[in-house]
Amino acid sequence: MKLFDVYPLMPINIVKAENCKLWDENGNEYLDFYGGHAVISVGHTHPHYVETIKNQLDQIGFYSNSVINKLQEELAEKLGKLSGYEDYSLFLCNSGAEANENALKIASFSSGKKKFITFRNAFHGRTSAVVAATDDPSIVAPVNETDNFIFCEWNNVDQFEKLFFANLQDLAGVIIEGIQGIAGIQIPSQELMEKIARLCTENSVFFISDEIQSGYARSGKFFAHQYFGVKPDIITTAKGMANGFPIGGVLVSSKIPAKHKMLGTTFGGNHLACAAAIAVLEIISNENLVEESLQKGKYLVQKLNEIPRVKEIRGKGLLIGIDFEIPAAQVSKKLREEFKIFVGSASNPLTMRLLPSLTISYPEMDYFISSLNSVLNSI
Numbered sequence: 078m079k080l081f082d083v084y085p086l087m088p089i090n091i092v093k094a095e096n097c098k099l100w101d102e103n104g105n106e107y108l109d110f111y112g113g114h115a116v117i118s119v120g121h122t123h124p125h126y127v128e129t130i131k132n133q134l135d136q137i138g139f140y141s142n143s144v145i146n147k148l149q150e151e152l153a154e155k156l157g158k159l160s161g162y163e164d165y166s167l168f169l170c171n172s173g174a175e176a177n178e179n180a181l182k183i184a185s186f187s188s189g190k191k192k193f194i195t196f197r198n199a200f201h202g203r204t205s206a207v208v209a210a211t212d213d214p215s216i217v218a219p220v221n222e223t224d225n226f227i228f229c230e231w232n233n234v235d236q237f238e239k240l241f242f243a244n245l246q247d248l249a250g251v252i253i254e255g256i257q258g259i260a261g262i263q264i265p266s267q268e269l270m271e272k273i274a275r276l277c278t279e280n281s282v283f284f285i286s287d288e289i290q291s292g293y294a295r296s297g298k299f300f301a302h303q304y305f306g307v308k309p310d311i312i313t314t315a316k317g318m319a320n321g322f323p324i325g326g327v328l329v330s331s332k333i334p335a336k337h338k339m340l341g342t343t344f345g346g347n348h349l350a351c352a353a354a355i356a357v358l359e360i361i362s363n364e365n366l367v368e369e370s371l372q373k374g375k376y377l378v379q380k381l382n383e384i385p386r387v388k389e390i391r392g393k394g395l396l397i398g399i400d401f402e403i404p405a406a407q408v409s410k411k412l413r414e415e416f417k418i419f420v421g422s423a424s425n426p427l428t429m430r431l432l433p434s435l436t437i438s439y440p441e442m443d444y445f446i447s448s449l450n451s452v453l454n455s456i
């Protein structure tokens with residue numbers, strides 16, 4: 078049997094990792110400035126993370142959600158405290174797409190309605206409902222097609238308000254990324270976020286903040302929406318949550334009642350996943366990684382602004398998009414081949430994404446800056 082070929086792959090086999098470094102099967106060392114889609118939040122193979130998972134495996138790795146799992150309670154308590162959402166409840170699942178599916182389902186169940194406003198260039202996942210809320214027709218199969226999602230232009234507040242009231246009778250919620258990721262690190266305006274929060278509150282519509290990529294200290298706040306002083310009804314998280322172990326979470330406002338059979342999952346919130354996620358929260362707290370992300374991001378942006386051929390820089394914390402006047406893939410290829418650095422792409426071919434671990438060092442950032450400068454001077 079061969080693999081189902083759905084990914085364009087780089088011809089590199091990574092076999093070992095430590096903090097922000099990777100090694101392939103030939104012993105070549107790479108600097109990881111991508112973190113595997115922003116998943117690696119606390120560095121590869123962090124000692125506390127590895128020890129926690131190993132210790133948990135010696136106890137129990139999995140049992141179903143038909144019994145009490147105290148690790149879920151510990152994870153919820155730690156997440157609530159660190160994020161500032163202690164009055165919310167937590168539903169655990171397996172991935173970002175699943176977290177968003179459940180968020181939509183909660184909003185629809187609770188409102189009795191089925192329509193949602195989403196935004197142009199959004200990415201919320203590849204599964205049933207969330208792929209329909211994603212602005213990429215090429216990944217929407219006929220079975221996923223629906224008129225339940227209404228697309229609004231990004232940061233167009235007037236259009237948002239018109240769409241909101243035009244669809245209010247059937248409107249269950251509004252879903253927006255705290256910062257758009259795949260779109261190239263696009264930051265929502267203060268005006269838009271405030272408008273969403275106010276109209277949703279005044280009209281009993283659910284405000285969903287997708288923090289799959291922008292959450293878990295990535296932006297220099299625990300969640301990116303916290304920059305805007307708003308409080309969504311439902312918050313989703315996944316990528317940085319367990320540093321690579323599959324997990325997703327939905328934070329649910331106390332005003333939304335839970336009911337048995339409303340949601341469910343076989344693997345979500347299993348003992349091993351919870352142990353991994355608890356370890357990440359402990360590392361974020363102990364190493365002050367929210368503030369580290371903020372300060373390191375400022376440093377990177379300052380240095381990037383000194384490079385003449387960088388056209389535009391967007392971002393918060395260690396969630397950074399860089400626009401060039403030439404294809405970003407051309408720059409990325411030379412960074413990888415000549416300087417052994419991994420970076421990320423975006424839907425805009427001129428945009429590069431930087432999503433390193435929150436534990437990236439200043440010398441590593443300096444190496445990236447000097448390498449990028451060299452590449453741009455050589456093209």
